[in-house]
Amino acid sequence: MDRRQFLYLSGGIITLGACKKSNPEILQKKLTFPIHIDSNSKxxxxxxxxxxxxxxxxxxxxxxxxxxxxxxxxxxxxxxxxxxxxxxxxxxxxxxxxxxxxxxxxxxxxAHYEHTYLQNYGKDGLKLLEKLQVIKFNSYTNLWDFVDQQHLISSEQETACYVHGEMKPSVLLNSELRKNFFDLLSQFKGDFPLPSTLIPSELHYLDHITFYDYLNKYLPIDGSFINAIDYQMLDDYGGTSKQVSALAGIHYYTCRPYYSNQSIELFSPVxxxxxxxxxxxxxxxxxxxxxxxxxxxxxxxxxxxxxxxxxxxxxxxxxxxxxxxxxxxxxxxxxxxxxxxxxxxxDVSYTPWVVINIAVSNDIKLPNSKWQNDFISTDTTFLGFADSKIQNPNNNRVLTAYYCFPDMHHYSVQHLETSYEAIVHETIKKISDYYKKDISSAVQEVYIKLLGHAMPMPxxxxxxxxxxxxxxxxxxxxxxxxxxxxxxxxxxxxxxxxxxxxxxxx
Ligand SMILES: Cc1cc2nc3c(=O)[nH]c(=O)nc-3n(C[C@H](O)[C@H](O)[C@H](O)COP(=O)(O)OP(=O)(O)OC[C@H]3O[C@@H](n4cnc5c(N)ncnc54)[C@H](O)[C@@H]3O)c2cc1C
The missing domain is CATH 3.50.50.60 (FAD/NAD(P)-binding domain)
Structure with a gap:
């Protein structure tokens, strides 16, 4: 087991273990707000x-x-x-x-967003979305647009990244390696449509190697680069680069122009x-x-x-x-x-997810908050949180935190149904670290959703x-x-x- 894998496993165990033992340090402050649990375990x-x-x-x-x-x-x-x-x-x-x-x-x-870049999307799904009046074809630009434009998140409001205690402009930082990575993947541009069933069969060989092995073959990858890639793979696919296939990994970066100079908005209603x-x-x-x-x-x-x-x-x-x-x-x-x-x-492995909605007082000021607040730390199960104020400034503020646990942890996640105090404290603490401000006194109510077999990992x-x-x-x-x-x-x-x-x- 390499160090990365160890951190990945121990990350899951740290949080769950903390819940089991009700770590006295974490629980010093008494919970003064209601906590609701939603689970399917029965x-x-x-x-x-x-x-x-x-x-x-x-x-x-x-x-x-x-x-x-x-x-x-x-x-x-x-x-x-x-x-x-x-x-x-x-x-x-x-x-x-x-x-x-x-x-x-x-x-x-x-799930909380869809891309506005629908050019590589198949016609059946687009036809249904058009019938539902979710999208309409813009004959001037020759592109599909979302009808409810008020739910678009501009690229400036989109993301901020907290990487091991420091704010960074992006999870994948600018470097020679990053440039070479995108140069390597540029050969696949246009070949990776959605739905994934439309991917040309000549590319199916990429499903038989891991994304990590593929990258390692062509690039001088290093630990911090792979940590960033792993974060993104966990966030969208529930697995690290050593688990997901190169087909899935390349699809992530090439189906939509994540890292082009085009400014792409996201569609994310509250x-x-x-x-x-x-x-x-x-x-x-x-x-x-x-x-x-x-x-x-x-x-x-x-x-x-x-x-x-x-x-x-x-x-x-x-x-x-x-x-x-x-x-x-x-x-x-x-x-x-x-x-x-x-x-x-x-053969399908599902990763369990835990979603925690934290309703906070509208009076709290959280400058520089973004729609998606990415969080990279040694606890690789915690992926960050979204801020509803960016989606709609008129609503009450809810911070929604996401945890993705390793695929063998289904039963441990169910344990949170009865031992949830520590994960609530941990989450509030992490969000406070992110904002460099204690948000605990502003918390009004917490809702936890346990999603046992949530995400099929590619x-x-x-x-x-x-x-x-x-x-x-x-x-x-x-x-x-x-x-x-x-x-x-x-x-x-x-x-x-x-x-x-x-x-x-x-
Ligand atoms: C935390 C999280 C965040 C995500 N974020 C995004 C995102 O931002 N963008 C994105 O594109 N995708 C995202 N995804 C993926 C996306 O949610 C899924 O791909 C999609 O919603 C899956 O839909 P589904 O209908 O296939 O399955 P599910 O959503 O799993 O629906 C299956 C339904 O079947 C019901 N069911 C199961 N068994 C029975 C039974 N025996 N009898 C009756 N009912 C039954 C279940 O209760 C459930 O409601 C996310 C996934 C997770 C877990």
Whole structure:
């Protein structure tokens, strides 16, 4: 194990360990504000009790859609039939693009931005976004524009970086190495579209080496350069350069002109990518959307799909018979829901994330705060925080912190459900360090979202493994079907799943 890997592992353990032992130093100050926890850890128990319940309701539908995240809802919006039913196990739609309401305003609790650079994006997703009136084509510039321009974050307001105690202009600092890095990747410009399924097959060989090995082959990389690359890979993909493939790594830097001289704005409403969820949900009749509905069994019998559903609010077990199914829930659960299909997804590793929304008093002055405040330290699980004041100065201020834990730490993350004080203290302390100002007395309320199997990591082999995504009237959708963990890939996967089950063009 090299030092970097050691820090990566110990970073996870430091925070979790601190939570377990309730480090007295960290806990010196008593928490004086309410803390709310949102977690899905009870799902397993629900399934056990559901199996014992009698079936009290029988329903029929043309298509049952499992999951109300981006992929499930894009499948619903692309459905040629109006006869479909979306089952989402949570109380709210959104999945990893969810939001929570604080003082009647929605704040992101997961994915929170999309790029405005849509030139390399595939036509199906763009067509759906246009239909949803999210984007419109600008015939003067020949480019797609977001309709709600008020949600654009200008490049000056975008990012500040705190690197081992010092503010820096960028995570990847200007250097000869940085220049050579972009020169090396420039050969791929234009070849890396989104969705990732459109990447030309001649480039698939890049999926079989790690990004680290690829860079190490061509460049004299050093520790601080790799730390910066790792930070960016963790931030978007949930894995370090030694885990993610070169295909994923190069895609990150070449699909959108991250580091060109073009000034690219970001699209980031206060509610984050829940904005897209809301746009799609508004197109779907409310009677087709069923939150608090857990799908816990799928079986094909007599040419029809027989689906076991638990209404978790009323603890009612329902049997749904459907001609077709779109499965847009996380695939790791297939081992219980539909074990026959699980083997083709068993290579998918998910990284757990923890999102902490900290509502602070509007009176606090935080000069130089940016939309995204990157944070690089020895605790590599903490990736920084976003400031809602930059998105909308009229709303209450909420600072949203992001933690990404190593992929083997799912169960430790669940531990935070009961031992959360230390991570709250740690987060407030880190944000205070960032601003060089103690923000603790301004904190009003804290909301923690534990996302167990949150992000499918594009490690080597993941993007190009052949998977059968349509079996006998059942199609799989979701970012975790061998796609990049990005909004547009998830959106496209739902559209393609809908096509697969209906054999139609939308
Ligand atoms: C913390 C975080 C930040 C991110 N930030 C960004 C970003 O800024 N920009 C970006 O482009 N991407 C971002 N991503 C990635 C993006 O969120 C995802 O790619 C996308 O939202 C995935 O959508 P999905 O529908 O595939 O899956 P999910 O969002 O995981 O949705 C799956 C849904 O299915 C439901 N479900 C699962 N099983 C069942 C069942 N058996 N019965 C009923 N319902 C079920 C789940 O509850 C969930 O709602 C981020 C991801 C994370 C975790």
């Amino acid at each position: 799902t397993g128990h629900l399934v056990k009790s559901a199996i014992e319940l009698p079936i009290t309701s029988n329903l029929r539908t043309e298509t049952l859609i499992v999951g109300g995240g981006i992929a499930g809802l894009s499948a619903a919006c692309s459905s040629p039939s109006k006869d479909f039913m979306v089952c989402e196990l949570n109380t709210r739609l959104g999945g990893t693009s969810s939001a929570l309401s604080i003082n009647n305003t929605l704040y992101s609790q997961g 509610e984050g990518n829940y904005y897209f969820i809301n746009k799609m949900a508004n197109q779907i009749p409310s009677e087709n959307l069923h939150c608090n509905h857990l799908v816990f069994g799928l079986k094909k019998e007599m040419n029809r799909w027989h689906i076991d559903v638990l209404d978790t609010k009323n603890m009612i077990r329902k049997k749904v018979i459907a001609n077709t199914v779109v499965y847009a829930g996380q695939k790791h659960a297939l081992r219980y829901v539909y074990p026959l299909a699980f083997p083709q997804f068993k 490690k080597t082999g993941y993007l190009t493994t052949s998977r059968k995504l349509s079996i006998d009237g059942l199609a799989f959708a979701g970012a975790d079907t061998g796609r990049l963990p990005l909004l547009f890939d998830a959106l496209d996967s739902g559209i393609q799943a809908s096509k697969m089950i209906s054999n139609t063009e939308i």
